[in-house]
Amino acid sequence: MRGVIMHSAGDVRVEERDEPTILEPTDAIIRLSASCICGSDLWPYRGAEPVDHTPMGHEYVGVVTEVGDAVRNVKVGDFVVGSFFASDNTCEICRAGYQTHCVHRQPGAATGAQSEYCRIPLADGTLVATPGHPDPELIPSLLAASDVLGTGWFAAVAAEAGPGKTVAVVGDGAVGLLGILAAKELGAERIIAMSRHADRQALAREFGATDIVEERGDAGVAAIKALTNGLGAHSVIEAVGTQESMMQAIRATRPGGHVGYVGVSHDVSLDGLDLFFSGVHLHGGPAPVRRFLPELIQLIWDRKIDPGKVFDLSLPLEEAAEGYRAMDERRAIKVLLTIG
């Protein structure tokens, strides 16, 4: 089969690879319909994380082609969506809705999802079958559910976005934009997108943003306060993961308000006294996408949401290297890879 291998920083190739096989009785093999490139794939691409001939990709939708003897919840022929973490969905942590911290957690796309086939561990807990085989037009949205939608949704839930709330969103990448969509679906009254890119502002408005703030840092915080009677937003979604964005999120939140943070924190350090006197609630981390998958799939299936719009470039798997370049150079928000 064909699949993406990152040989070293900046060196992405599509190569012939061995097809994955069932290793554990709880495994499933899927034939991917589509995959995509994640913002987090750019860390090794840019040399900021180690990489050495690594199979890439962790977002996936596709059709089950084989299951291990212990698999009960999905069967060959099912169209499935799964999360980037595999989870048993039965342990105490999973039952509390924190599948990314499952006591048996492991990478969801064990053999790399930017490829024709992939092995998915703990298939019963990890995969959710769609009501039937989807129309092709639904594929991008279902793929978004696998990571960026689920992550933006978790951020909005962690920030307690809801009726009567003003929600600010720090970060205008795919996750931030889908955090806006989630806040809208959760009933937020006002949604402030922090973005300085016209194309992303347009998508933010399409997803439900009512206001745009272009300023960042101190000026960004001041702009949010000016829009909220000097108090700050009730809910702030942090979808970047830098020191500046994290502090921007905390300081833009009113005392007693909620910060939902999902940007992977790189070199972030929070001063205890600043946090203490902020009076905010802080919750986040790797999003337990699995918790939300049934609900998100249904919303997509019923055409109530269209998160697939975050994919602004679609390329065949064979052109994955160009996809990485486009995201690295910020020519694309998020790249979908069509397969087969």
Next chain:
Amino acid sequence: MRGVIMHSAGDVRVEERDEPTILEPTDAIIRLSASCICGSDLWPYRGAEPVDHTPMGHEYVGVVTEVGDAVRNVKVGDFVVGSFFASDNTCEICRAGYQTHCVHRQPGAATGAQSEYCRIPLADGTLVATPGHPDPELIPSLLAASDVLGTGWFAAVAAEAGPGKTVAVVGDGAVGLLGILAAKELGAERIIAMSRHADRQALAREFGATDIVEERGDAGVAAIKALTNGLGAHSVIEAVGTQESMMQAIRATRPGGHVGYVGVSHDVSLDGLDLFFSGVHLHGGPAPVRRFLPELIQLIWDRKIDPGKVFDLSLPLEEAAEGYRAMDERRAIKVLLTIG
């Protein structure tokens, strides 16, 4: 009148002072029945915070002797309890339950509470009258409500202590001990006190602790995990405010669990990536004691709780200097000062 002045670090004197007077129409003057010495008073006492002939004390109960023209909710003769922060209790932040972040907040005991009389600003929002004049035996508990009980209660609420939950408490000072009492009242199933002092362990058990962990740091975290199927506690109260205690609290909490922190964070710095992958909820800061006062006063009035037990030394106001020494030398958990 007589009142405590801290001349400089370690130099506490009871001196003749001018009686406070109404400055704003929203002020009230109270004659104190009792006051106490706070753990936070030890910071300037030990030279860790600046102090220069400063009137001391911020915890108070007493009888209203005079009110400004605009005061409506309390009247001369009322027995009242208030918080260490004055708040209007009408702004949007107060209405959300965060009175310590009131848009008009200011010190509650404006002229110092370790004295015979004290001026209380924003009396309508700050003071809560008891159902009548209390029996003397209730005074210590009502005084505890003014700060340490309200703070421990907020920590337990922030940690989402409740039925079915295992709650761990880091810190065995007055606030930590009353966090145990709060967790018990809120219905927690299991309460683990982290303490290595026999007298405090005894009081912890009296307040509702079901387990004691004497270890700290890594060993303390391991002990909590051993008691919780390796998962960590659902809820952890942090009532110290050091780097070690904060990390102990975060690491002793299961993913998706809640840390309620009320120890004033001195030199604490949280690593973003550690926090991200912990998956915990973090909430705390200066406790909005005012939110809980009506409920806490009623519980005390009905003799359902006896938080006054945290006072293990009672001295007349004139002997305040000995009270400071006793707390500084850890001979007392918390010192009550009788007045008049």
